[in-house]
Amino acid sequence: MNTENITVLLVESDDILRTVYRRIIAGQTKHVLVATDGEEGFKMFQSSKPDLIITDIKLPVINGIDMIRKIRRNDKTTRVIMMSAFIDTKYFIQAIETGVKGFLTKPVDSTRLAKVLKEQIHEIVLEQKIKEEEIRRREAEQAREKSDNILRVLSETTALFLKQGISDENVNSTLRLLGEATHASRLYIFKKHIYKEMEVVSQVYEWVNNGIQSQLHNNDLQNIPVNSGIFLRWIGLLQENSIILGDVKTDFPDIEKQVLEMQDIKSLLVIPVFAENEWWGFIGLDECEKVRQWSDVEINALRLVASNIGAAFYRKRVEYQLISLNADLESRVKERTKELELEITERKRAEILLRESEEKYRLIFENANDGILLTDKQGKILMLNPQMIEIFGLIPRDVIGKSFCGFIDKPFRDPAKSILRIDSTNPEPVTADVIITHKNKQKHWLELKPTAINWDNNKAFLIFASEITLRKKAQDELNKLNLHLENRVKTEVRKVEQQQQLLIQKSKLESMGELSAGLAHEINQPLGGLSMGLDNILYKLNENELTNEYLVSKLTVLFKDIERIRSIINHVRVFSRDQQNIQKEKIEVKKIIQNSVSLIANQFSSENITLTIEYADKPVFIHVNQFRIEQVLLNLLSNAKYAVNKKSALSNDTRYKKNVTIKVASKAKMMLIMVEDNGVGMNEEVLCKIFDPFFSTKDSESGTGIGLSISYGIIKESNGNIIAQSIPGKGTTMIVELPTI
Template sequence: MAEKHLITLLLVEDDKVIRNVYAQLLDRIVSKVVTASNGEEGYDSFIEHSPDLILTDIKMPVMNGLDMINKIRNHNRQVRVIIMSAYGESRFFLKAIESGVKGFLTKPINISKLQEIILEQVKDILLEKNFHEEESKRRLAESERDRSENILKTLSLATATFFQQGVNNKTVAEVLANVGIVTRVSRVHIFKKDIHKAEVVISQIYEWVADGIEPQLNNDHLKNIPVDSGIFNRWKNLLVNRKIVVSLTRSIENVEEKKLLSEQDIKSVLAIPIFVKDLWWGFVGLDDCVDERTWSEAEINALEMLAYNLGGAIYRRNVEDELTSLNYGLEERVRERTIELEQEVRDRTFAEEMLRESEQKYRHIYENANDGIVLLKRGEIFLINPKVSDIFTELPREIIGKQFSNFFLPQYKDQLNDFLTNQEDTELQERKEITVEMSGGRWIEMKSTLIEWDNEPAQLAFISDVSKRKQAENDLFKLNEHLEFRIKEEIDRVEQQQQLLVQKSKLESIGELSAGLAHEINQPLGGISMGLENIQFRLMDHTLTNDYLESKISVLFDDIDRIRNIINHVRIFSRDQEKMEVETIDIVQGIKNALSMVKKQFEDHLVDLKLCIPDQQFLTKGNSYRFEQVILNLLSNSKYAVEERAKVDQPYFKKMIMISLEHEAGDTMVIVEDNGTGIDKEVLPHIFNPFYTTKSADKGTGLGLSISYGIVKEMNGTINVESELNKFTRIIITLPN
């Protein structure tokens, strides 16, 4: 059994037996069939179920099918409709066409024909759904990629800002604003842990808010919150263990916590812990007050790195403040000693004591620094602080006295030795950096400065474990690589769907031109019929000569060739040009080929079609049949425009369309101009958008100009429109010679 298509179909039929038979048949094709016994019941079912396709009878009690369709069109002009009727008069066909139906079946209905037309409409519906779904996926993928890239850029900028300018009100405000803008959240804030009345509390100290969001920096409920209170206990248990808090307000079970967030209009929240020297310092939070937010792993990793760097910058500021304080105190003591010369001995003793204290503090800083500190001589390790032992996961006695490069992967040894050797050969005390990998996948960043130690040149190196940063960079690279593949895949699908839409538009053009083609074929057929009758008449009259017979047969074969050429041209034009052949196109001949299919139709509609073509050759590169399709699409739109204006300006209005060619700066300009209704200025920017149309559903799909625009772009050309409402429309196609 064939798989059902995910389509909802509404069947409206007053005959219960027929309705049940058709419902069972259609249930094998589509996933859901809704039935109704009259037009009013059918309209109610449409409102309730919103079907994709409607199959309805015309003559029914309460409300007939055509009235039901017109009423439904007031809600949805795009829904597809197929009419069934036992009445074959033309007035029913005309009313059905005016209602924008996609098919007309005459009862008794051939089951195969019913299945065929249903499957054809299902295919078109699924094609449109897939097109819109794939377009949405592509935009979502691009949006996620751009947001991840922007967050990483903001992280780099924040890190540089903190380490260049330090942590202060200005730099924190700048970084929070950048983070808020790039993540598109409502509020970004920083909370700090402190002691208040002998109790550990946490308070908000910095904040950035988006436009239209109420600030909370002065909210008393966010000051001095006890970390062990019920309102904050869940957060503390996560944050002190280096875990993030990510919650939707509506899903929070703690009543006090949920109330506090709701009072701030927070719908979702993300909080990332900040650690300074392995001690929990506070957290950085991001609130969404408009929509609930789902954070990707890449975004969280980038924001965790921001919190990590912020903690490092705060620690650096604390160290700098402490060093500044120590230096200031030392200078004060020196000045006091100079002023109080009579107390020289006491002052000297005091100074020595202060120096010892200073040395102890420096050693304290040295031994407890977040970065590893290594003293190197000719690449050999002479001195380390405890952090180096943590980074290398080795005891100090297993590190000191060994070559520094031995602790890294073999492929980095030469690079590291060259780095150390080159720095020793320079006389300038400039700081250099290098990033290398250790065993176990850990990455180390090294910053080295040339110094003098015991009257010998040495290198003072600061090393940091940057494995998390490297992991974040690798994750981002993989994300971008996956997004590029997805985008390419989506583009390939869109191109395939575009090819289907081009072919569909081409076949619609053939349908519109059928009357003109019939006339072009009937004219030589009439000549053939008349010629054969003349030959038969002379044969019966015994006046047929060989010369007359040969001349007539020659004329008959000319008419046959004319019919063959018309049929072959239409057959090739309507073929699916999936593999487009690029060739040299005779623009004039292409225009004439297009006109051969519509000239009679335009004459029958009293449209004055003029050609203004100079007596010279116009050539370009492209596919001749696609170029003809562009001309046919433009002529179809012009014909519609002049006929719409004629309805208003009758009886004196003369419908006119002119095609002209011009040479300009090495290009050919094809100009199609009409004196129809023109295009409103507000509509003009949208006319090349797919499925955009101002026509009713039965008169246009909105694909003609969009497909024409794509074909002209494939030919490396441009298409522009000039128009004035109720006066004219001029379309200018510029193609390279």
Template sequence: MDNQAYPLPSSLFPLANALSNGIALHRDGQVLFANKAFSQLTGYAPDDLAKLDFWALFPPEVQAEARQRERLGPDDEPVPARYEALVQTRQGEARWVELSLSQQAVQGIATTLCILVDITDRKRAEEALRRVHTDLEAQVENRTAELQQAKASLEDDIARREGAELELLKRYAELTELNCLLHETQQQLVQSEKLASIGQLAAGVAHEINNPIGYVSSNIRSLQDYITRLFQVLDVYQATEAALPDAARARIDKIKHEADFDYLRDDIHELIRESAEGTERVRKIVQDLRDFSRSDTAQQWQAADLHMGLDSTLNIASNEIKYRADVVREYGAIPLVECLPSQLNQVFMNLFVNAAQSIPDGRRGTLSVRTGHAGEQVWIEVEDDGCGIPSETLDRIFDPFFTTKPVGKGTGLGLSLSYGIIQKHHGKITASSTPGSGTLFRITLPVHQPAEPGTPE
């Protein structure tokens, strides 16, 4: 077929060949006319086209629809159709085209006009764009996934850190508690070490003093007896004085006068009484020192009613207390306590006397004695509303020989003795005080001593 072929008027050929879009006319698949651009696009020379089925150039779905259109009658409204399709060129290359089909009656013959526009470049650009778009989407997705992963691991990290922080806080609290315990244990250790060394010293001193004070007080007692007897003899002599000659009587009177006999007679008893009192006080101190050094062997561990001990001690101390304070007892229900009762009484005595002595002259105070029971422990509180203890000395009150009382009134052994006794009972004694308001001593004791209570030394 050449371009002059039927049915297009030859005058239109140059015009049709000058167009850049491909144009072809076919009838029932037989190509009647094709312009240059059509040949170039499909790669088929016009003669080859004439031998081809026009539809063989296009994919089946395009064919099917286009054929249906061709079946429309000539009176039917022509329906222009436009497709994008891939055509296979003669050289085997696939090219994208935009295909417009319309029914045309050319010189009275029904034909199909086909206009082809090469859109391969646009399609490639679109494809590239789509690929870029897809790539971009994939990248965004990747990035989002990465971000989500990072977020998740960050959240994990935060959770782990929070956990670690909690653990750290817990550890810190445990350590603080441990530190407090350590501090308390250390204090107790220092205190018991002090007591142990002072105990040895006290035992030595007590031993050294015990002997001389023993014979001094025994001698004083003998002296008292001798003097009484001597004065009885003197009385007999004095009764016979009146019968003596004047000269002898005058001599006796002179000697009596020079010796201040009447004064001597009165004063000698006072001197001996004071000496006896002094040695008694020394004996008491020695006794305290011996208790302090735990040299007491006479004690038996027994289950005792502490209320009885408190009451009897309050009675014994009543002379010290009654002019200074009212006693308020707030006893709880407590079980019998395994203890060395007389040693505990010593502790109570010292606390009561200290409390009474803390109340300033000129006003009446209150001495409260309370007891209670918690689990395997009983507690005893002795509280006064006296002068209190300044915080700088509160740490020292359990030290042996620490006293703020005038000489002769306190040895400073009471509380260190008490501390030793309570320790022997596996208990605790603590003091708290507000200067000017009063002092509270609290003792806690186990109801039962541990499996093998230390036998009293």
């Protein structure tokens, strides 16, 4: 009778029954553990972890149910069969609560016990097989993932070596990528070379994982003779293109094991590297934390990486040889004739240009976002780039040599054929939009742009295929949306522009309303001077004391006052009218500030507000609409005035002084105007909304909430920015940034 490789723990205090049950169990399993009481049974479970427990309820020291309860604290899955001579239902319920798989009433019939035991063993074996299958599946998935990662590294390193050639940086990058892909502890490359007229091998590159000690500067791994003890066996295998792998403790001779264990290596894999057909060295992968089994898939993928590295080093060696040969040839040519020297020089120049051209073409061809393919004059595919392969969804061998038009959907083949018959002398570019169906049935819209070229002395076509599927879909959607959208957009834009202009003009008129008192004072002052001057002239005239000199001096002063009044009125008139058609001009920032301050200075003075201006060290010029920037500045000054007046009204501090400061500074290629006040300030919630249209902290009589919104638009229109900084109770700083010229 076949016995299964599982372990059964029998806990029975009766010697006779224990012997009988053990014989029945041994007939079906290979491992039987026996305990005579609950305490011994619990200890055996902890040490041996059996697959099945068969126990009586009534046991010395610890009864069977309590023993199972102790086991269940740490193990919920081990199967249990409970036996008892008690038929009380409470024992049956307690047994069920402990998760038993069977309950047998003593005396237990041998046939019944064997049957129950067989059923449980069958289920245990089935579970073990499922677990083993799951482990194998996970191991297979991990191996495939590692293989995919190694192949990805192979692809990346191939592109890297082809693009940049071999270099220390590229090799170290390859080892790092390979180490991350394989999860190895250490990767390294040994190179064969000549040292003191001996053929030796030395470690030249290395990558180590976190926590692994580097061996790159280990002198014992430098200049090792190939015929030395440790390498004698390796060299023979590697030169025959055989790999070396295994567990260091069990698979390697003592002389090799000693050296490997000094480097904490538990298992390793060594793959030979050949440059062309000559053994160049080897690449090794160490596992320092645990013994590792390398799958055939991983080994084959790593062989490809080693082959790539060997090819790259061979290419580098050939390049060095070519450079050396060219240098030698150049020296010989110089010794012969100047004519040959010139010829060689031209040849070298042509070779360099050709290599550069070929390299650029290769990079464009392989990395282009568009598909590129080469066909002969009959349309048969000669070559295609990776993007075109992805569009077809096929491997190159299924495409090359076949008619390109055969892959195009039938309704679009004639347009494709027509552009491939175009005379190459035709200067007009020709294109055709076609559909190609991917292997997975997905259709791709492509725009084909062929160019007639000479390839191997034969006429051929270089075809660029741009993916336009999304463009086609977008065009269809756009055509539907554009049926009536354009006129509606124009209408809405005109409305918005009109509303914006009205808001700007309204903001100006609001500013003018606030400035009216200051303007009256600015005009009344020169009017008073005019009145007084005319009274003096009349007085002199009545007293016959009027002289020409006095009259001329007085009239000069009077005309200056008249000019001042005219200047103020003109500035206000231009400022208040619609500025939409006034062009931008170069103007000094100082003039804008002076004009703005002239309209508001008396108002600040009458309300006991100290206005301070700090100009930049050097004149600063900007290219803006002067009056719109003045509008912004007046709005900022008006808000500052409101803030300090509000704080004065709310404050009980008699020492509080209302201060507003204008600062001008240059930073890089930007001009900054900062308007600072020590008013009430704003919290974060208000600060986030101040540029929103119609948002205002003032009452309805003091503001409409469009001033800062209009100012924001004006500054943005002038390619600038406006920033607000504020601390509640401390004050606010408004910063205007504009580009300088």
